[in-house]
Amino acid sequence: MAGAALRGFGKVLAKHLRKAPVLGKRVRGTPTKAGLTARRAALRGETTAQKYKKALGPTPKGEKAPKIPSIKKTAKETGKGALYITAGYFGAKKSASDAKKRHEAKKEKLTKSVEEHKKKTKEQKEKVKG
Numbered sequence: 001m002a003g004a005a006l007r008g009f010g011k012v013l014a015k016h017l018r019k020a021p022v023l024g025k026r027v028r029g030t031p032t033k034a035g036l037t038a039r040r041a042a043l044r045g046e047t048t049a050q051k052y053k054k055a056l057g058p059t060p061k062g063e064k065a066p067k068i069p070s071i072k073k074t075a076k077e078t079g080k081g082a083l084y085i086t087a088g089y090f091g092a093k094k095s096a097s098d099a100k101k102r103h104e105a106k107k108e109k110l111t112k113s114v115e116e117h118k119k120k121t122k123e124q125k126e127k128v129k130g
Contacts, residue, residue, distance in 0.1 A: 049068045052068055053065070053068070
């Protein structure tokens with residue numbers, strides 16, 4: 001039973017290893033990513049990133065060049081910010097309404113206790129006079 005399971009597992013493993021690409025090897029004729037981007041950039045001219053770097057000028061020694069934010073990352077961060085703002089807005093709104101409810105409940109409780117106190121003092125005064 002165990003032998004059959006091991007053989008089956010061996011077949012699965014062999015199938016997986018056959019599909020896995022060999023690292024560091026590239027089939028001749030397939031362009032590399034670097035080659036593709038360089039070719040595209042040459043066709044399009046100067047990229048936005050290159051223009052941005054030129055505008056900044058040379059970076060002083062000992063300092064790292066500033067990273068150019070990608071559009072995808074900026075959009076993601078903007079989306080996150082919007083979510084945080086929305087959550088904060090509704091959270092504040094809810095807490096404000098909760099605070100208002102608590103305030104009204106406190107006020108009601110206070111007026112009730114004042115009324116009870118007035119009744120007690122009135123009854124005590126009548127007993128003393130009585």
